[in-house]
Amino acid sequence: MSSPQIVWLRRDLRLADQPALHAASQAGPVIPVFVLDDDRAGDHAYGGASRVWLHHSLESLGNSFGGRRSQIVLRKGDAPQILAALADEFGAGAIHANRHYEPWWKKAEEELADALPEDCTLVLHDGNYLMPPGSVTTGSGDPYKIYSPFAKSMLDCLPPRDELPEPDIIHSPETWPGSDDLDEWSLLPTKPDWAGGIRNFWKFGEQAAHKRLDWWADEVGDYDEGRNLPSQDTTSRLSPHLHWGEITPVQVYHRLKDKRSSGWQTFLKEIIWRDYAQNVICQFPDYARDSYRDYDERTLWRNPNSGHLIQEELECWQKGMTGYPVVDAGMRQLWQTGWMHNRVRMICASFLVKHLLIDWRHGEQWYWDCLVDADYGNNGVNWQWISGTGVDSNMFSRIMAPLSQSEKFDAAGYIREYVPELADVDDDCIHDPPDDRRGDYPAKIIGHKEARERALQAYRDSKNG
Ligand SMILES: Cc1cc2nc3c(=O)[nH]c(=O)nc-3n(C[C@H](O)[C@H](O)[C@H](O)COP(=O)(O)OP(=O)(O)OC[C@H]3O[C@@H](n4cnc5c(N)ncnc54)[C@H](O)[C@@H]3O)c2cc1C
Known part of the structure; x- marks a missing residue:
């Protein structure tokens, strides 16, 4: 043998x-x-x-x-x-x-x-990727730093390799090495068991991943219109399956490639973001830890370790108690289900780094601990994009307005689901309820205008520093 x-x-x-x-x-x-x-x-x-x-x-x-x-x-x-x-x-x-x-x-x-x-x-x-990371390069053979040319070049390289079937036969060895007992690894929480929300929200494993992809094949056509609407189930929710390798992007590609919709084209570009993130960490291995851009970060960030108030604000954000309904709905969805809608991930991340001026690394670590799809490349790349510190990123001075984002992307149903204190508030004021409609729900920890001006000033100071 x-x-x-x-x-x-x-x-x-x-x-x-x-x-x-x-x-x-x-x-x-x-x-x-x-x-x-x-x-x-x-x-x-x-x-x-x-x-x-x-x-x-x-x-x-x-x-x-x-x-x-x-x-x-x-x-x-x-x-x-x-x-x-x-x-x-x-x-x-x-x-x-x-x-x-x-x-x-x-x-x-x-x-x-x-x-x-x-x-x-x-x-x-x-x-685990559409193309081997490092293989999509510029004409001169250099890796791309910016997403758009990377995506364009990758689209030119597609289709990816063929998918492989399950092995016909998996022969066993004559003797098996001893194995630990999975239960004894204590990966599941017990006292308290806080994972009930995760179990209710997800089905785990390879078969579940393919079932979700089957469902998604009928829905992907509406991705363009639906992907920014957190109140609806209009994204694939394949991220943990892809992260853990229960399904591959190559399988996703071949399952959906004959779709003619613009929804599929947009979806493919999101899958390419995943390859792009790996391309970034191949070039900058510490990307989820170190800012790429050279700001004076001591001037820019308020450090939670240096003051009780800042630490309290960080905890309000983590627990979904900022007084901004869409932010709190997102942070509570994350805590309960281990996942958060992409649009809301952006709003919450922006709130931490711009409204509260807290270093993106605190947010990266919180998401890392709470997400079932926590991914070194995707998390680091997206946090640095939002913070304006990344190799390809939004400008720091572009500050998302959480209240108007909530209204624009019709988050009312989402807020009612995850912030039960506001379940009876009408659509017209649920995004920013007046004091007399808040009940037990907290007041805003900082006003939007004040936060925006403070962030812009800190940004100017950090550049002059
Ligand atoms: C601050 C922040 C942190 C994030 N951290 C993670 C993370 O740790 N792990 C993670 O998988 N995604 C992360 N994302 C990206 C994105 O939010 C999730 O991939 C997406 O919400 C997952 O839901 P979905 O599967 O329904 O996505 P869909 O919209 O259905 O997209 C399909 C797939 O494309 C990939 N994808 C989509 N958007 C992105 C993106 N912006 N960057 C990289 N890949 C993307 C994912 O694999 C996703 O499953 C983060 C985004 C932000 C703004």
């Missing part, structure tokens, strides 16, 4: 269109391994909501492997060391993995290649 092939699973929790699994299954018996490596990512270790999703996704994939008379080996600790030791003990001919671009995973891939026994090789595949 040929030597076993280890498949190192990370954010690629699927059987179909899984290049690493596909190649391994053709080369010999397969040992799929997932290592919970909590220390490696530092401040970007899995957040609370991500751990919930990970638990359910691993459970679902474990069942799928079980149905194929296989299993996932679960281990906890330093991924390169554990994988190299398994390769040695079981005489693996190769470790197959899909490339990941987060800086800690790139480093782990390098460490693993160095740690492997002589007769075992690390084979890296591309599988």
